[in-house]
Amino acid sequence: MAVLDINEKILDLVQIADIVFWPAVMDVKYRDIENMPDGYIDVCFFNGAIRTEKQEYMAKLLRQKSKTLVAYGTCSYLGGVPGLANLADKQEVFEKVYIQTLSTENPNKVLPRTRTRVPEGELELPDFYDTVKSLDQTVEVDYYVPGCPPATERTLYALEAIVKGELPPKDSVLAPLKSVCDECPRKKGEKKISRIYRLYERVPDPERCFLEQGIICMGPATRGGCGAKCIKANMPCTGCGGPCPGSLEQGAAMISALASILGVETEKEKYAEAEKLIDQIRDPIGTFYMYSLPSSIINRRVTKNVRK
Amino acid sequence: MEQKLEVKKKGEFEPKIIGFLCNWCAYAAADLAGVSRIQYPANIRIIRVMCSGRVDPAFILEAFKNGADGVLVAGCHPGDCHYINGNFKTFRRVTLLKRVLKELGIEPERLRLEWISASEGDKFATVIKEMVEEIKKLGPNPLKVGSKS
Numbered sequence: 096m097a098v099l100d101i102n103e104k105i106l107d108l109v110q111i112a113d114i115v116f117w118p119a120v121m122d123v124k125y126r127d128i129e130n131m132p133d134g135y136i137d138v139c140f141f142n143g144a145i146r147t148e149k150q151e152y153m154a155k156l157l158r159q160k161s162k163t164l165v166a167y168g169t170c171s172y173l174g175g176v177p178g179l180a181n182l183a184d185k186q187e188v189f190e191k192v193y194i195q196t197l198s199t200e201n202p203n204k205v206l207p208r209t210r211t212r213v214p215e216g217e218l219e220l221p222d223f224y225d226t227v228k229s230l231d232q233t234v235e236v237d238y239y240v241p242g243c244p245p246a247t248e249r250t251l252y253a254l255e256a257i258v259k260g261e262l263p264p265k266d267s268v269l270a271p272l273k274s275v276c277d278e279c280p281r282k283k284g285e286k287k288i289s290r291i292y293r294l295y296e297r298v299p300d301p302e303r304c305f306l307e308q309g310i311i312c313m314g315p316a317t318r319g320g321c322g323a324k325c326i327k328a329n330m331p332c333t334g335c336g337g338p339c340p341g342s343l344e345q346g347a348a349m350i351s352a353l354a355s356i357l358g359v360e361t362e363k364e365k366y367a368e369a370e371k372l373i374d375q376i377r378d379p380i381g382t383f384y385m386y387s388l389p390s391s392i393i394n395r396r397v398t399k400n401v402r403k
Numbered sequence: 404m405e406q407k408l409e410v411k412k413k414g415e416f417e418p419k420i421i422g423f424l425c426n427w428c429a430y431a432a433a434d435l436a437g438v439s440r441i442q443y444p445a446n447i448r449i450i451r452v453m454c455s456g457r458v459d460p461a462f463i464l465e466a467f468k469n470g471a472d473g474v475l476v477a478g479c480h481p482g483d484c485h486y487i488n489g490n491f492k493t494f495r496r497v498t499l500l501k502r503v504l505k506e507l508g509i510e511p512e513r514l515r516l517e518w519i520s521a522s523e524g525d526k527f528a529t530v531i532k533e534m535v536e537e538i539k540k541l542g543p544n545p546l547k548v549g550s551k552s
Contacts, residue, residue: 397508
């Protein structure tokens with residue numbers, strides 16, 4: 096749906112392109128896609144991460160039927176926010192959702208199954224996997240458009256590059272190489288944080304760098320190209336653009352960056368103070384890996400029940 | 404100095420420990436331990452870095468992902484860093500990373516940060532001995548165990 100952010104330009108798009116599949120907007124059946132010849136679709140923008148059998152099936156089907164497959168949005172690019180489900184596995188999720196939640200009445204502890212017999216026949220549900228995956232962990236992907244959701248300018252850039260035939264080499268991320276800091280209008284001075292504040296604890300000064308005010312901003316570890324919209328709305332960056340090119344993973348990059356500026360350095364570092372400072376980070380995975388856990392070096396929590 | 408050589412028992416788990424040692428202090432200490440013929444377990448694979456502050460958290464995560472049972476990061480004592488403040492950053496990085504490791508189901512005790520000066524060859528050997536024992540108790544890297552299924 097973020098494609099509609101291009102507003103009236105959608106009318107230009109439908110002049111030159113025939114949209115053959117768009118579940119949110121058009122009533123095309125999966126069977127119609129299955130019946131297309133391979134490579135029939137010139138460009139497919141695929142959004143969403145993969146964790147059910149149906150999502151995996153659609154990823155493989157659309158890969159087969161498309162000449163160019165673009166991972167559109169951070170979920171398909173990196174796993175996205177749903178990727179945080181990798182801190183659990185199928186059993187934990189099902190038990191929580193269908194049995195343990197306070198308002199759930201399920202005395203027989205019924206859990207969803209992939210097959211069930213009813214008088215009319217057999218019903219099927221897609222399987223639910225333990226691990227959330229990004230699109231390129233499932234099929235081969237040609238291009239990536241980052242963002243949660245992708246900024247209008249990124250969608251336009253991708254569409255124009257496709258229409259003009261000016262796409263960069265395959266495997267490229269269709270966004271700038273620099274971090275969000277490059278587009279951030281705030282005044283940047285000396286970075287030395289003596290305390291970390293959560294957003295409800297102080298109203299940020301709209302002119303100063305968030306990090307200098309003790310508010311964690313993922314800007315330094317996040318690819319730009321979004322116009323720093325969140326920052327201009329007086330909210331720190333949460334990292335939806337994914338890692339900067341060249342970094343091994345976004346989470347580690349931000350851990351490293353934050354650790355560099357945390358604390359006031361004295362000759363004999365006071366450990367208790369440094370540890371207290373770090374304890375102020377309440378949710379490291381949720382903060383540093385909010386969008387990128389499935390595509391990080393260690394992509395899930397180790398649990399006993401994970402089926403590979 | 405009487406040192407007993409431990410004979411490895413067949414089938415016993417031998418941890419693989421990756422060590423990131425800073426050139427100026429910890430690596431020199433390991434070197435001194437070697438030259439002084441101090442006995443310590445052969446479980447560590449040493450990687451020399453110029454400063455412990457060079458150790459990106461991603462290196463440590465990669466080590467665990469590739470099956471390391473433990474990771475040692477060793478540098479100069481605070482205040483003695485050859486590059487002034489590199490080891491301060493190391494301390495904060497490792498502390499933060501331990502919290503991340505815990506949430507990912509990897510015991511934070513597998514990652515150890517030590518300050519070892521160039522003259523502390525015996526301390527280096529002691530650290531390795533302690534670490535090997537501790538990791539033997541913890542067992543193999545949980546990421547490795549999972550792939551059995």
